[in-house]
Amino acid sequence: PLTSKEFYIKIAPVIASIKCGHTTIRNAWPILNKKEAKAEKEKKKPIHLFTYHINKENKLFSTKNKSDNVIIKDGTEFLEIDGIAVNHIVKEFKDIIASDGLNTTFKRFVLEKTFADRYDLYYGLKDSILIKFKTLNDSIGQTWVKLKEKKKIDTNIKKPIKVAKEKKEKFPSYLGALSEGKPQLSFKFLDAKKDFAYLQIKSFSVPYANYDKFYKKSFDSIQLAGANNLIIDLRYNGGGSLDASRNLFSYLTDQKFVYLDKPIANGNFD
Secondary structure (H helix, E strand, C coil), X not given: CCCHHHHHHHHHHHHHCCCCCCCCCCCCCCCCCHHHHHHHHXXXXXXXXEEEEECCCCCEEXXXXXXXXXXXXXXXXXEEECCEEHHHHHHXXXXXXXXXXXXXXXXXXXXXXXXXXXXXXXXXXXXXXEEEEECCCCCEEEEEEECECXXXXXXXXXXXXXXXXXXXXXXXXXXXXXXXXXXXXXXEXXXXXXXXXXXXXXXXXXXXXXXXXXXXXXXHXXXXXXXXXXXXXXXXXXXXXXXXXXXXXXXXXXXXXXXXCCCCCCXXXX
């Protein structure tokens, strides 16, 4: 006699204890029609008005404040949310995230992106939350963050003169789907002499991306410039296609290599 939420909270830690990143369980969310989904999106719940960073000590920081509350600056550490210690909340959430073996960085990576949704699941949707925080100069304070609703347009106000929209930068199609308006694959030189090349790959599973073309163009540029230094930035890369990561590695060695060996299985598996 459990609700789906109660069942999820009980079973998720059991699934996570298997220690397999691809064996996981997700909570069942209500199915909304278009009108309901639009109304829900326009009501921006307080916990969703921040982007988060979690460090190794389970401390939670706001990296971007999108609420109307100007007290919480970017970089502010959250100590409590509605009277509950943040380190307790973070530990509770980490216990239900499936990760390979003893990998803990993956849990932090997932939790940073899903903290608000998990908070909603455990503590319910709230129109206001009380945040106890620590500022950059270590002073302690607390403040309410309230629901942010879409502003209603006053029809009596004269419409402003239309300003020409700024043209969005066009990126090559082979870079695939954008994230927050920017490519998840990028290449550039960090210095005028083109001696330091910088390759950023935020994911090995970017939809519609042509990794082979991206790698070829990047490494052709490195060779043409005669660059001696290469930085490969894989921060926050959650993995993805084995082909995409293997083909990158093939540019970094002139030796034959085994990327994955044949599996050995005792049983009926092929």
